[in-house]
Amino acid sequence: MATINFFLKYKKDPTAVYVRFKHGRKFDITKSTHKLISPKDWSGTKKAPHPRDENLKKLAISLKKLEKEIETSFNDTDISNIDSEWLETVIKKHNKDHSFKSDEGNKTVNDSIVENIQHLIDTAAVRPNSKGTLGLSTSRVNSYKNLLRIIKEYQGKKRLKVKDVDIQFGRKFLSWMLNRKKYAESYALKKIDDLKTVCREAQVNGLEVSTQLPKVKGGKSKNKYILYLTPEELKKIEETEFEQAYLLNAKKWLLLGCHIGQRVSDLLEITEENFVTRNGLEVIELKQKKTGSLATIPILPKTREIIAGGLPTKISSQNFNKYIKLVCKEAQINQYIEGSLIPKEEGKKTSNTEKRKVEGQYQKWKLITSHICRRTFATNNYGVIPTPLLMKITAHSTERMFLNYIGKNSFDYAEMMANLYKEQK
Template identity: 50%
Template sequence: MATLKFLLQSKSDNAPIYLRLSNGRKNPVIYRKIGLSINYTDWSATTGLPKQTTPNNKKLSTRLQKLNTFVSEKLNDVDLENETVNGDWLKFQIDLFFERITENKKSELITDAIQDIIDNAETRKNAKGGLGISKSRVNSYKSLKKIITEYQGTKKYKVKEVNVNFAKDFLKYLINVKKYQVSYATKQIADLKTVCFDAEVNGIPVHFQLKKIDSTKPTNENIIYLSNAELTKIENAELPTDALKNVRKWLLLGCNIGQRGGDLLNINESNFVNRNGLQVIELKQQKTNKNVTIPVLETTKQILNTGLPYKISIQKFNEHVKTVCQLAEINEIIKGGIIEVTEKGKGNKHKRKSNGNYPKWQLIGSHVCRRSFASNLYGILPTPLIMQITAHSTEKMLQNYIGKQGLDYAQQIADFYTLQAQKEKKETNLTVVKKAN
């Protein structure tokens, strides 16, 4: 006959509580930690339960007795379920009782739910309907798991604890303690919601408020791009070194074809192909896995009239492009954020973005290429064509990316009617010339 007993195996003020299962003479005795601890002076070796001296001890004793009953009932079902009683079986029943996992052996802990997405990244359905999420998305989930682990400390939060208040407190932690930008912090909240919804599909209970959690990305207020006039200044600037001239060529090319820094700096001769007599640049974006085809216009040919720039790292580009823009006198004072690096000890560096008003050249990096392309052509080139090159999924995403607001649309409407009025005036001023005999 199987017997269960709780016991301690150390004399410390934080001694782990074990559950011992004796299942007949022919079977080995099994010991497993239950995940709770107690000061050994509060423990009764005689009863195998906490001493009834404090309210907390009485509460803990009640929980242990309920666990004993739960495991005993599961032992009665072993033959019916054709299960093998061993250490793994006992650990599973303990975790099931404390709702650390579900019947389908899925953990209810947030960190485990995140890890499940990471482990199954290759077979997860992506936004395009195919299988496999991008490396950048996997890295995002790895970052989220690290942040959640730091946030919870010794407490292990479950998926069903993620409600409106949890999200608000976590957001405050991200902004006030971790000093993250609001946009990055809200992205973490959005990713956390995705994790919870994914866990729900796997049979893990979620909080009824999950859908009410606000993870809306804030409007991008500091849109940093290079205007056509500024790009002309950069093109005509005197640069002292070949390295800076090379970075300038990458910058001008990037603003001309509208790609992210990582995709831009990987372009080589193989990306240039001829399709039906039209020379184009074909590439697959690293972040989205989208295939993009960009026509090689005259402006692109002029930039590349002496050949492609030589390959450099994104770090070198971001470092030298600021010098290029400084020498081109891109000095307008604007709002933005710069990365400040501080030493954390043992060679580790701590990076944080500091917001303020800075000369524009200090805020320039690889991000400016795609945004400059979209901003300079918005309202000139049809929006769907811009989206085809930038690979934005919706017009709303594009508008938020370049910061188009109601005033911009009002100006476009006014320009349209002004143009129409000019056309009508021109037509009414035309005189009919009599046909000569």
């Protein structure tokens, strides 16, 4: 008599449910059912899901049906055709509604949003990236992991499908993230974009998606707070003396960053090797980590002045973020401005998922982060250096993105035109 048992092979969350078919000594076949479950929801004793909610009950029923189908198929199939391919065919037939064959081989993925997000995460290493190579970045994978966590919380006991993502779904999901979870608008819109990417990927794999998917509202929000250091503030920082070596070093990195306009991931990696001479012109040449593009920045007199005593010493991005706040505090960059901060409560620890920024009036030094280098460079040089040249250095692909980044609008254009006209007269 044939025995059919279900079990979990791995401890990762979620993990696939496996089935083992055994008949006498001749047949002992194990295959994945392509059904996902959290290990904490599985009973090893009963070899079935704990019936804690409707989804788990449905999974238990589905596995029972699969067991019957395997048994029936075995009785109806010639003994010479009983092998691993036969069992895989029975499983595929059972899962034929709303499933597709992934690029991992025999694995099938159904139409649930959760499973399709997980599939994208699982195949991240072989996906093309913006640099033209394979492998999504760690930050990109983490972004999908956060989406997975959010969707699981949002759906609760329901089982949301990729075809459910239409305009109405987008509005409700966005409203839930903004009003219930208190996520920042930019973060919530980014999660909508990530979800649309997951759905488009599912569509490529043959799953049904809503015809309204392209119209679901995502995108970037307009920068609410444009934070940068003015030339006067940079001068105050430059003239402030520091006794502590680590603050003096951070000050040097900050000033250098504000004058060459690079992301902190590229700025803090600069060494003497990045300083080269091309056709008699001294430049800083580096390959930007995020875009993979080559940036060539001319070494201007102020840059030479900052590094006259040599480059600042190596520092982590975490310490850079922490120390430049202290640098700006010592330099009395302390006027109150509009911004948002995560409030610190004494004696209370919060996870990253619980942290929320609170808008209000804060001393400017408290709002300083490493991102201020690139934005300071872009803002202070807008209208001084031609915009296409600025964009080459800051690595913005469109002028619209660049202007949104520094918070410029049509009135700024009009004001610039008026000023140029006055200068010409």
